[in-house]
Amino acid sequence: MVKRLLMWDETIFRDPEVFEMDFVPDQFLFRETQTADLAFQMQPGLRGARPMNSFCRGPPGTGKTTTVKKLFAEIEETTKRLVPVHVNCQIDNTRYAIIAKVYKKLAGHPPQPSGTSFKQVYEAVCRRIQKDDIVLIICLDDANYLLHDNEINNILYPLLRAHEAYGDARVGLIIIFSDMDIDIATAVDARVASVLRTTEVLFPPYTAAEVEEILRMRVAQGFYPNVISEDVLQLVVDRTMRGGDLRAGIDLLKRAGFLAERDARRTVTRDDVCKAYEISQRYHLTSIIRSLRDEEKIVLAVIAEMSGEGAGTAAGEVHAALKKDMKLSYTRYYEIIRKLDMLRLINLDYRIGRGRTRVISLRYDPGIVLDLL
Numbered sequence: 330m331v332k333r334l335l336m337w338d339e340t341i342f343r344d345p346e347v348f349e350m351d352f353v354p355d356q357f358l359f360r361e362t363q364t365a366d367l368a369f370q371m372q373p374g375l376r377g378a379r380p381m382n383s384f385c386r387g388p389p390g391t392g393k394t395t396t397v398k399k400l401f402a403e404i405e406e407t408t409k410r411l412v413p414v415h416v417n418c419q420i421d422n423t424r425y426a427i428i429a430k431v432y433k434k435l436a437g438h439p440p441q442p443s444g445t446s447f448k449q450v451y452e453a454v455c456r457r458i459q460k461d462d463i464v465l466i467i468c469l470d471d472a473n474y475l476l477h478d479n480e481i482n483n484i485l486y487p488l489l490r491a492h493e494a495y496g497d498a499r500v501g502l503i504i505i506f507s508d509m510d511i512d513i514a515t516a517v518d519a520r521v522a523s524v525l526r527t528t529e530v531l532f533p534p535y536t537a538a539e540v541e542e543i544l545r546m547r548v549a550q551g552f553y554p555n556v557i558s559e560d561v562l563q564l565v566v567d568r569t570m571r572g573g574d575l576r577a578g579i580d581l582l583k584r585a586g587f588l589a590e591r592d593a594r595r596t597v598t599r600d601d602v603c604k605a606y607e608i609s610q611r612y613h614l615t616s617i618i619r620s621l622r623d624e625e626k627i628v629l630a631v632i633a634e635m636s637g638e639g640a641g642t643a644a645g646e647v648h649a650a651l652k653k654d655m656k657l658s659y660t661r662y663y664e665i666i667r668k669l670d671m672l673r674l675i676n677l678d679y680r681i682g683r684g685r686t687r688v689i690s691l692r693y694d695p696g697i698v699l700d701l702l
């Protein structure tokens with residue numbers, strides 16, 4: 330008889346690590362052009378010159394971080410002269426936190442915890458570059474999280490002027506935005522833009538066929554044979570394409586696998602995928618909603634309440650409804666709308682009728698959103 334149930338010490342996962350978010354896959358398909366472009370930009374650094382600055386842009390889960398991490402790993406294996414520093418600006422989102430991260434990479438320990446200013450740490454970094462005769466390549470990943478309080482200019486300006494202010498302290502930058510609507514040229518002020526001069530490297534969304542191939546590879550690496558059937562894989566691809574983020578597909582495989590294991594089954598079913606999808610949507614939403622300010626939560630709640638059958642609501646109508654309960658200027662309202670759009674909670678489209686009307690539609694089930702608010 331074929332054994333259908335797992336023993337308590339058995340698992341369907343060959344290697345669960347491959348489903349972790351910081352996992353860097355050996356086989357990295359469909360990003361050859363972007364990898365070559367970025368390598369070219371960094372190449373002067375290998376000869377001791379200043380690397381050229383790059384701007385990577387693409388929606389979430391399109392391989393931007395992975396491309397840079399793979400190149401940085403290669404650099405570290407090849408040379409000590411060019412020192413790569415990867416900064417996740419979602420975590421380190423102030424100029425001090427960023428320069429402290431660079432300092433730590435060079436010194437091997439963080440700056441003194443109290444009483445050190447940005448300027449002191451920055452100068453220590455520049456002195457170190459000169460003393461060790463190295464070149465820095467700094468990746469500001471998810472730098473769209475620096476678009477608050479002028480922070481992006483506050484950090485870029487000193488980094489860009491390092492070579493002028495401190496002899497030949499050579500620093501190159503890779504700036505990553507996971508927001509397709511913002512261009513670096515307009516996101517920074519004129520004095521930064523005039524010295525930044527980046528070459529853009531675009532990361533387009535993966536097609537369904539590409540998502541399928543990437544997920545198939547993960548399945549082969551992460552699960553034992555026959556755990557995921559062709560039919561189940563197609564369902565995961567379909568759900569992944571709904572949200573458009575490959576990361577969600579990888580997470581879905583992991584969660585569906587856990588559900589099958591919980592029931593001691595040797596195969597993942599369609600039902601596991603559907604349940605996992607709902608759980609991951611809720612989980613994802615909860616963490617985004619928790620990060621919102623009160624004012625932003627109210628705007629989201631009103632959008633959810635006004636959401637009809639997917640048709641969307643005119644932005645002006647939402648603002649009118651909000652004004653009944655709170656004081657909210659139109660400018661601030663639009664800032665919030667833009668943020669909700671950036672967080673992929675809502676879609677912003679134009680409806681052409683008598684003039685152009687901005688239409689807001691919720692990307693999630695309104696009931697679930699209201700439940701979590």
Ligand SMILES: Nc1ncnc2c1ncn2[C@@H]1O[C@H](COP(=O)(O)OP(=O)(O)OP(=O)(O)O)[C@@H](O)[C@H]1O
Binds near residue numbers: 390
């Ligand atoms: N071409 C690919 N082949 C295999 N795995 C990939 C590929 N592209 C992305 N991934 C996987 O998808 C996940 C997300 O990739 P990554 O973090 O590089 O995306 P990103 O564009 O930097 O996303 P974000 O903008 O949200 O930071 C990672 O687990 C990564 O391993």
